[in-house]
Amino acid sequence: GAVVSQHPSWVICKSGTSVKIECRSLDFQATTMFWYRQFPKQSLMLMATSNEGSKATYEQGVEKDKFLINHASLTLSTLTVTSAHPEDSSFYICSAYSGISYEQYFGPGTRLTVT
Amino acid sequence: AQTVTQSQPEMSVQEAETVTLSCTYDTSENNYYLFWYKQPPSRQMILVIRQEAYKQQNATENRFSVNFQKADKSFSLKISDSQLGDTAMYFCAFMKPGGGGATNKLIFGTGTLLAVQP
Numbered sequence: 001g002a003v004v005s006q007h008p009s010w011v012i013c014k015s016g017t018s019v020k021i022e023c024r025s026l027d028f029q030a031t032t033m034f035w036y037r038q039f040p041k042q043s044l045m046l047m048a049t050s051n052e053g054s055k056a057t058y059e060q061g062v063e064k065d066k067f068l069i070n071h072a073s074l075t076l077s078t079l080t081v082t083s084a085h086p087e088d089s090s091f092y093i094c095s096a097y098s099g100i101s102y103e104q105y106f107g108p109g110t111r112l113t114v115t
Numbered sequence: 116a117q118t119v120t121q122s123q124p125e126m127s128v129q130e131a132e133t134v135t136l137s138c139t140y141d142t143s144e145n146n147y148y149l150f151w152y153k154q155p156p157s158r159q160m161i162l163v164i165r166q167e168a169y170k171q172q173n174a175t176e177n178r179f180s181v182n183f184q185k186a187d188k189s190f191s192l193k194i195s196d197s198q199l200g201d202t203a204m205y206f207c208a209f210m211k212p213g214g215g216g217a218t219n220k221l222i223f224g225t226g227t228l229l230a231v232q233p
Contacts, residue, residue: 032219043223097219102148102212104221106160
């Protein structure tokens with residue numbers, strides 16, 4: 001099956017710094033990638049949708065200047081949390097969509113802790 | 116706007132027994148996809164089963180099957196012969212297929228935490 005990787009799997013950063021999370025589709029080209037945020041014991045909340053070569057579409061309430069998304073190629077999307085604060089601590093999940101089977105393939109997630 | 120409702124926050128089942136997880140959704144669309152995803156303690160999202168709305172036949176994947184009632188907008192998941200490895204959070208999700216951009220988004224329910232007891 002299709003494989004999506006995320007790096008890093010766990011990151012701790014100090015308040016005020018920025019952190020970048022990578023999402024890669026390893027064996028297929030992703031026309032669209034999605035970024036989700038998940039708090040403990042809660043559902044996935046869609047943050048933004050990114051298409052290769054174009055600006056990301058952010059969901060209502062998500063600060064686009066804080067959560068920078070770049071979809072540089074058909075296999076790579078990055079999420080940068082800028083000027084991180086403790087309230088940004090969460091589990092971030094990406095998914096990749098090839099458009100072929102109407103299925104999204106999920107990465108393993110990244111746990112971000114801001115101290 | 117589409118919504119997905121899972122009314123059972125937690126469920127428990129004995130090993131080898133059968134359990135049914137409920138899901139209802141609201142949409143005015145006629146063409147869409149429904150999914151059940153499993154999220155075990157590792158937090159990796161795993162696709163369990165998928166249903167195309169235009170197909171009347173209920174989808175089946177080994178021990179997992181769905182009861183898709185389009186008129187009632189319900190999409191329940193039945194797990195037969197429950198195994199300890201089925202312990203996970205289960206999310207029902209809706210997707211309206213489209214030509215790209217902001218479409219093809221998954222809309223998730225709040226999830227049902229299933230515990231399989233030995």
